[in-house]
Amino acid sequence: MxxxxxxxxxxxxxxxxxxxxxxxxxxxxxxxxxxxxxxxxxxxxxxxxxxxxxxxxxxxFATKEEVVTWEFDETGTALLTAFRLRPRDEQPLVSLRLAMGLIIDRLTSDPERARELMRLIHRTPALRGRFLVTQDHWREQFTSAIAERLPGGPRTPMLARLTATVSMGAVDAAMMAWAESSDRDIGTVVDEAFEALAAVVKAATHPAQGRGSRPKAKW
Amino acid sequence: MxxxxxxxxxxxxxxxxxxxxxxxxxxxxxxxxxxxxxxxxxxxxxxxxxxxxxxxxxxxFATKEEVVTWEFDETGTALLTAFRLRPRDEQPLVSLRLAMGLIIDRLTSDPERARELMRLIHRTPALRGRFLVTQDHWREQFTSAIAERLPGGPRTPMLARLTATVSMGAVDAAMMAWAESSDRDIGTVVDEAFEALAAVVKAATHPAQGRGSRPKAKW
DNA sequence: GTTGCCGGTGGCACCGAGTGCCATTATTGT
DNA sequence: ACAATAATGGCACTCGGTGCCACCGGCAAC
Structure with a gap:
């Protein structure tokens, strides 16, 4: 096998x-x-x-997909190690943003090529699937890296997992947006993604004055 | 083809x-x-x-994977339509939580079977890949459903996308946690996931007093 | 009832991804 | 120069997936 x-x-x-x-x-x-x-x-x-x-x-290469995705696989592990090097008391999202800064040049060494590859991944289901599986794998590792920073407790696993998901969501959104736009700087796009994430988070914590049917659930 | x-x-x-x-x-x-x-x-x-x-x-069935995943595919579309029926001025996360409540019985009609299938998906890369692609597809649709609720603007797409990602992250985390635990009620797990998400969001907006290297970035 | 149509089915040959096995060809160390 | 070892290529084979066609059963029209 x-x-x-x-x-x-x-x-x-x-x-x-x-x-x-x-x-x-x-x-x-x-x-x-x-x-x-x-x-x-x-x-x-x-x-x-x-x-x-x-x-x-x-x-x-183990599969046909791998010949396209392996570079990003390595980028992912680089991102993870960069993250692990950040101080433990730093907010995960901050650490991640800074780690991104460190590995961004991997993508910008040949931006055209990187963009082409990402577009290819985006439009080919088999590639996207493979890519998502790897991403899922990163998320698991991020989850444990984040869990190490958190105080132990029954809710820690779920908390860590969600933090990881949210973080990677920003990264993925940034990379995809960058791949689709034809001429923007990747740093800018990443900044935008993280700022948008902050906005989302803010909106969720300060719910708008919804006058529509108010649910009984506490949120 | x-x-x-x-x-x-x-x-x-x-x-x-x-x-x-x-x-x-x-x-x-x-x-x-x-x-x-x-x-x-x-x-x-x-x-x-x-x-x-x-x-x-x-x-x-178009592929071998589909015979396992098709039920969840349908669950996903049901979730999406339930979401679309919620009032537009409701917070997306609230809408999603309530929509989940409506479709939860799909999974609980035969919990053992559903759990077995999810575990199978979780441990089989090919299945996980296929599942993630579908999930990705849902996310796109959620993204546009959410974008409809937001005021237009240059940042709206990224905002909508991240909101969708965060939301689906909670759903996915809940379903996986439920699949792995052998005897817990799915409603409880879902509640936990959404509460944890609220906590994550809170932590991110009220950063701990990190005395470690303070980054220049505004957050 | 026989004829002709039609949807569903199975068989068969074929393609492409991937693997095990072995012979052949570089590389390297001495 | 020679032996050990690593890298390569060819070949046959399995398995997922598709195109093509022959077959079988129901059903309407005559």
């Missing part, structure tokens, strides 16, 4: 070489995907574009 | 018949999936369990 490449010791020479090859394959393989759409291109096409065989392709 | 079943007029006799057959197939097919895991069972197995051929299976 699983490919079990021995995957050499991290930091070793071969390991770095493998990473380079992987990056190179992805770079070449992604071209026809962007050009003709995800479903219109077969693995053999990708392999040909990268100058390797189908079999070798699957030694570097 | 697509199966194009003529799909008879909604409400007609055949259409209802089809829905029944579909429900029946799903009910039978899901048994081996829960018993042996999603990946360990082939389509032929499912078809055999339902007493039909592989070809016919694909006339009722």
């Amino acid at each position: 699983k490919e079990k490449e021995p995957s050499p010791a991290p930091g070793s020479l071969q390991e770095r070489k493998q990473r380079l090859v992987r990056a190179n394959i992805a770079e070449l393989a992604v071209v026809p995907l962007i050009a003709h759409g995800f479903d219109a291109v077969t693995i053999d096409d990708l392999a040909k574009a990268a100058g390797i065989s189908k079999r070798t392709f699957f030694r570097y | 697509k199966e194009k079943e003529p799909s008879p007029a909604p409400g007609s006799l055949q259409e209802r018949k089809q829905r029944l057959v579909r429900a029946n197939i799903a009910e039978l097919a899901v048994v081996p999936l829960i018993a042996h895991g999603f990946d360990a069972v082939t389509i032929d197995d499912l078809a055999k369990a339902a007493g039909i051929s592989k070809r016919t299976f694909f006339r009722y």
Whole structure:
């Protein structure tokens, strides 16, 4: 069921070489995907574009989706480690915003390419699914990272989970908005997203003077 | 690329018949999936369990995943319509909470089965992916439903989107928590989730006295 | 009742994603 | 230069999914 490449010791020479090859394959393989759409291109096409065989392709990427999403996967883990480095008594949203600042250059090194990839992900269900699963995985990790900062208690898990969800929601909204807009700076978009989040939060805590049917529930 | 079943007029006799057959197939097919895991069972197995051929299976379900997720898909659309029926000047989170109350019986009609299915979804990447894509689709629709309630403006889209994300985050957290706990009432779990969300929101607006490195950002 | 239409079904061949296995070809260390 | 080892490619196979067509059952018209 699983490919079990021995995957050499991290930091070793071969390991770095493998990473380079992987990056190179992805770079070449992604071209026809962007050009003709995800479903219109077969693995053999990708392999040909990268100058390797189908079999070798699957030694570097477990699925067809991965060749598109792996860069963002790594961005996500970078975001997580940056977050973990922030002081524990800082508000999670603040930490996250600052962590975003640190890893933003990953996306801006080649903005056009990053945008193309995100658009591709956005419009291809299979890719979006894969992407959402990874995102879900990040959320779990963020949840525990946040839970560590909170005092223990019966409600802590749910609290941590929701905080994580809200935070990642801002990140996702920002990245998608940035991908769709053709010429805006990513920093600006991120700022907007976080400001909007603050506004949402404010609206929820200071409910408008709803004169419409008032529910019995306390909120 | 697509199966194009003529799909008879909604409400007609055949259409209802089809829905029944579909429900029946799903009910039978899901048994081996829960018993042996999603990946360990082939389509032929499912078809055999339902007493039909592989070809016919694909006339009722487009993918293997769908036979597990379709019930929740329908629950989602029911939630959305219930939400749309709430007065426009009500706080979105309030509307959502009340809408949840209306559709909760869908899940509680057979709690054991629903829980089993959710656990299956939770532990199977392919299913989780499919589920997240649908959820993403709901979020888009919630986004426009919420946007209709908001005054127009340049920030409205982002605001609506984040509100939708936060709301659905509560729903998802509640459903997952409920699925994992073996004996709690779903109403209680939902209440907890929404209360936790209120707490998160409160924490974010009244930041703790962080003495750690104060960021320059306004929040 | 026989004929002709029609929706649902099953069988079959086919495509693409992914994997196990093994032979072949670089790479590396000595 | 040579052996050990890693990387590669080819091949056959499984499984999800689709197109095509033949078949079977009901049902109306004659």
